Amino acid sequence: MGAGAVGAGCAWRLAKAGHSVTLIDPSLGSPPPSGERSGPLDSGTVASLGILMGLVFRRSSGRAWRLRRRSMELWPQWAEELGDQEQPLQLQTPLVQVAATAEEGLRMQALAEERESSGLRFLSQEHLQRQHPDWPGGEHGALHSAQDGRIDPLALLKALRKQLTRLDVTLISEAVTRIRRAQPSPALIGKPWTLELHSSGLLETDQVVICSALAAQPLLTELGHQRAMEPVLGQVLDLELAEPSAPCSPWPAVLVCQGINLVRQGASANGRQRLWLGATLEPGTQADPQALNQLLSLQGQAPAWLQRATVVQHWQGLRARPIDRPAPLLEVLEPGLILASGHYRNGVLLAPATAEWVCEQITTRR
Ligand SMILES: Cc1cc2nc3c(=O)[nH]c(=O)nc-3n(C[C@H](O)[C@H](O)[C@H](O)COP(=O)(O)OP(=O)(O)OC[C@H]3O[C@@H](n4cnc5c(N)ncnc54)[C@H](O)[C@@H]3O)c2cc1C
CATH class of the missing domain: 3.50.50.60 (FAD/NAD(P)-binding domain)
Structure with a gap:
């Protein structure tokens, strides 16, 4: 059922x-x-946003890690078997997690070294400034995972x-x-x-x-x-970007910044780029407008191009968290x-x- x-x-x-x-x-x-939606x-x-955040998981033992690792092994096979010529099912990669603090940057660096063979690498602050100046955050580096990413849940x-x-x-x-x-x-x-x-x-x-x-x-x-189990509500925003050329640097399938996911969606019929922003973590079943503002401002880190975006759609759903x-x-x-x-x-x-x-x-x- x-x-x-x-x-x-x-x-x-x-x-x-x-x-x-x-x-x-x-x-x-x-x-x-x-x-x-x-x-x-x-x-x-x-x-859901359909984000597959498996190999960037911090722990390297225990059931939670084993389930994530196994799912990441199985996903390419699922995508191949489930998709067909008419409707291919694509795994969109990579996923990049931007470090919020210097400590987090160091932890990411260590994880990237440990899981190099699983496609993880650390992007330094210098690299981000040079290659991706319009990504939000980035003062402490970022973790790049070649195999993590996303699947369209619909x-x-x-x-x-x-x-x-x-x-x-x-x-x-x-x-x-x-x-x-x-x-x-x-x-x-x-x-x-x-x-x-x-x-x-x-x-x-x-x-x-x-x-x-x-x-x-x-x-x-x-x-x-x-x-x-208790409900934990999540809100998602579907944005249309004001400028066709922003952000101009290459964008991963998923960029995670301040715990918020930015997922590029391609262009609207008018040619403007679309971006999903999500999702909030709100205990209970009532959506909090404050949480939505935090999401929209990227916890105060939203770059100018994001601040000029327009909200096209907004939805919410419940997650089931075991107590x-x-x-x-x-x-x-x-x-x-x-x-x-x-x-x-x-x-x-x-x-x-x-x-x-x-x-x-x-x-x-x-
Ligand atoms: C905003 C948001 C963003 C999220 N983003 C991600 C993400 O990026 N990546 C990720 O992995 N997860 C994400 N999640 C979590 C993810 O959506 C859930 O963990 C996942 O959908 C759970 O799947 P499920 O099949 O157990 O439940 P659901 O998808 O909720 O399906 C449960 C089904 O049970 C049916 N049902 C209910 N009662 C009955 C009944 N009595 N009889 C028969 N059927 C019944 C419902 O109709 C429903 O179709 C997100 C969740 C939210 C809310």
């Missing part, structure tokens, strides 16, 4: 591995949005939907309102789970994979599993009840490693 990047990704990998899969999500009644959005994936959803149809995955446009353990009976052997759907009755199944982000919580509570547990929540809660939710800030990045983990759990059980 859940057809965001995580759920649709899991369904695709499971169907490819030969399992019989049904995907349930009220959003399946219409095609994924094709470009325009505004206001509050229900799907975290639709709201193109990803579209490609997943196409592959799911090709693989005959049953798509049900409904919300799951309750998950029940079936009463033991000879007729139900192998189908120990019953899903109650909003209007089309019951569905019996041997395995349930819950990929519904924040909406997983109430369903699990009813089954006696407490997996608390008192690390993100994401990947657990087999009971035989046949698998939780793959709570990806917080990295659900798009971690979709491939999550799907691989889910497939392993199901194959092992079989």
Whole structure:
């Protein structure tokens, strides 16, 4: 259940591995949005920037690092298998993270040395001044990652939907309102789970994979599993730049400055460059106009060309952050009840490693 990047990704990998899969999500009644976004959005994936920030992760051990590294290994294969001639799915690279302080610059330098073979390199302050004078910040250098970058989340959803149809995955446009353990009976052997759907009755199944982000919580509570998550709102701005020639130096797929992502989007119909700015980190579900101002001013570091930009679109979405547990929540809660939710800030990045983990759990059980 859940057809965001995580759920649709899991369904695709499971169907490819030969399992019989049904995907349930009220959003399946219409095609994924094709470009325009505004206001509050229900799907975290639709709201997201699609940034794949895997190899610049600071730690070099632990589950969080392993999941990131594995996803970054899998992404080129996902892009190739999901895209086709009509709609190629491209990984846009590189990603550059600008150091906010001298200490951060030193840490980045050490990381670049350690992960040179993974495509990381440090850009010095002199290099930035000479080559990229119109990038914001830059007094302390920057970390350049050749393999990190971004995937268009809407193109990803579209490609997943196409592959799911090709693989005959049953798509049900409904919300799951309750998950029940079936009463033991000879007729139900192998189908120990019953899903109650909003209007089309019951569905019996041997395995349930819950990929519904924040909406997983109430369903699990009813089954006696407490997996608390809290919403963290994110706002995104789609800007049109005033001058056709600014910024003039080469721009990476993603530039991260003061923790804010600047993602170049190509040109509008009028020839003006578009740029996404995002995303804010706001606890709760209410958007704060102050946070939006901070975003627009790049925490006070916005260069003149950015200050002259016009806002074309503005949207917001919710991230599911697990409380008192690390993100994401990947657990087999009971035989046949698998939780793959709570990806917080990295659900798009971690979709491939999550799907691989889910497939392993199901194959092992079989
Ligand atoms: C503004 C913003 C920017 C972000 N940027 C990035 C980024 O750059 N990179 C990155 O990796 N991550 C990013 N994230 C985080 C990322 O969007 C999430 O981690 C990711 O989308 C989670 O994917 P998901 O499939 O678990 O959830 P979602 O995409 O939210 O999908 C959950 C699905 O479950 C469905 N659902 C809900 N209830 C039910 C029910 N009862 N029955 C059936 N279906 C149900 C919903 O309709 C929805 O389609 C961002 C998030 C936000 C808000």
